[in-house]
Amino acid sequence: MRPIARLCLLLFGLALGLPAAWAQPMDFATAQQKLRQRSDRLAASQQALQGAQLKREAAQGLGGPVISLGAMAYAYNASLDLNLDPINQSVGGAVAQLPPPLAGVLGSLPSLPASYTLQRSDTNSTASVSGVWPLYTGGAAEAARRLLGAQADEAQADAAQTTEEMQTLLVQRYFGAQLTERAAALREAALRNIEQHDSAAQKMLDAGVIARIERLQARAALEDARRQARKARDEAELAAAALARTVKASARVRPTSPLFVLTEPVEPLPHFVDAALAHHPGLAKINAKKGQAEQLHAAQEALRQPQVFAFGQRELKTGRSADWVAGVGVRWTLFDPLDRKTLAESSLRSIDQAQSLYEQARSDIELLVEKRWMALEQARQAFWSQQPALEVADEVLRLRQVGLREGTSTTQELIDAQLNQAKVQTERAQAAYEYIKALAELLEASGQGDAFERYMARANTKVE
Known part of the structure; x- marks a missing residue:
């Protein structure tokens, strides 16, 4: 099929109101891969991480020698006015003190002019190479390098936190789209059945088999079913659009990985608590903040x-005429307006603050993990507790179908049984979604968001 023909057929299908049939099928693994490749938020966090890592790499040579080359070309013109009157006066006084014959001879000599202007101009160029090598800085260079390393660790923690959050968001939107699509399909299937019953009720009314009130009840049930089906379809379309935007898909996405539940409980609570204390990005970020405070304190002490x-320094000339200088210098600040001791105390307080925040975050994360672990177990139990209700709904529907054929049940009772079955099936799918959502949140809280697919593979109960 040519691309133009395929496009026309797609637009024709959409015009008929069949977007689900033309949606792009996508399993969860593919959606996760596309999220990692296309997410702007993940890209921004990775760019921030790479920038911090490059800064750390750029500062690895900090504290080493610095060599520079300097050159200049210049031209100058200088003039100087000299006043010669004091010299003339001094010469005249000296001649006057000489014997008369000699004074007469010297007195006849011409005198110097009153002033003389000295002027000099030239052009020249010079070049030199110079170097400075810090031999001892009190640990300032090491503190600066470690500070940039701690900032890179913070960026790493931020990137990990962003990845965990986006993983949870994808789980919610992917399986949320799966849930709403299933709910819409159940509502639409119920609507089709009710339309058949409505048509049958009209025929039975025309034949005088049922009363008018039963016919009106069937029509009211039909209108309500249409309203519920339209609402469910709108919710499914909105969820599908949200999923498509999350993975930046060019068309509507139809999730193919089913809702699932693990029959047995997941690992015990201590397993997730230990994982959270070892891998949670929030704790890693606070540790990085503490490292930065420690290096700032070390830098202040180094000053x-x-x-x-x-x-x-040496001029770039050949021969012995080149000027050069070399030596060793010491600089020690004995006094400045800043109270260095008080600044050191301030930086120590920042370290203590970071340690207190770490302890508080550790306690909060342990509590959060416990809360989400319990929520996951409650969601699992809630799913299995609905199994008897589903069996009852199926059996009631079967009895109503038999009763309608034998004349012991009414059309309205059959419609109610069908709607109740769709309701129970939707609630069961909703319980499975709550379980998946709770699982994703537990893994995020314990710093194991990338383990979601492993739990998904272990699932032995799927809501197809």
């Missing part, structure tokens, strides 16, 4: 230490 450095 109170003497600094020793070697230096050298």
Whole structure:
């Protein structure tokens, strides 16, 4: 089929109100892969991480020698006015003190001018190479490198937190779309059955088999079923659009991985608590913040230490006429307006603050993991507790169908049984979705969001 023909056929199908039939099928693994490749939020977090890592790499040589090359070309013009009157006066006084014959001879000599202007101009160029090598900085260079390393660790924790959150969001939207699509299909199937019963009720009314009130009840049930089906379909379309935007799909997405529930409970609570304490991005971020505070304190302490450095400079000339200088320098600040001791105390308080935040976060995360572990177990039990209700709904529907054929049940009773069955099946699918959502939230709280697919593969109960 040509692309243009395929496009026309697709548009024709959409015009007929059949978007679900033309939706792009996608399993959860594919959706997860597309999320990692296309998510702007994940891309932004990775770019921030890469930027922090590059800063850390750029500072690895900090504290080493610095060599620079300098050159300049110049031209100048200088003028200087000299006042010669004091010299003339001094010469005249000296001549006056000489014997008359000699003074007469010297007195006849011409005198110097009153002033003289000295002017000089030239052009030149010079070039030199210079170097400075810090020999001892009190640990300032090491503190700076470790500070950038701690900032990179913080960016790593932020990126991990973003990944965990996006994983949970994908689970909610993917299986939320699966749930709403199933609910819409159940409502639409119930609507088709009720339409058949409505038509049969009209024929029975015309034949005088049923009363008018039963016919009106069937029509009212039909209108309510239509309203519920339209509402369910709208919700399914909205959920599908949200999923398509999440994975940046070019067309509507139809999830193919079914809802699922594990028959047995997951690992005990201590397993998830230990995993959270070892892998939760929030704790890693606070540790990185603490590392930054420690390195800032180390840098402030380094500024109170003497600094020793070697230096050298040489003109870029050949021969012995080139100027050069080399030596060792020491710099030690004895006094400045800042109270360094108080600043050191302030940085120590920042370290203590980070430690307190870590302890509080640790306690909060342990409580959160316990809460979500219990919510997961409650969702599992809620799913299995609905099994008897589903069996009852199936049996009641079977009895109403038999009763309608034998004349012991009314059309309205059969419609009610069908609607109740659709309701119970929807509630069971909703319970499975709540279980999946609780599982994703538990894995996020314990820093194991990437383990979701492993639990999904272990599921032995699927809501097809």
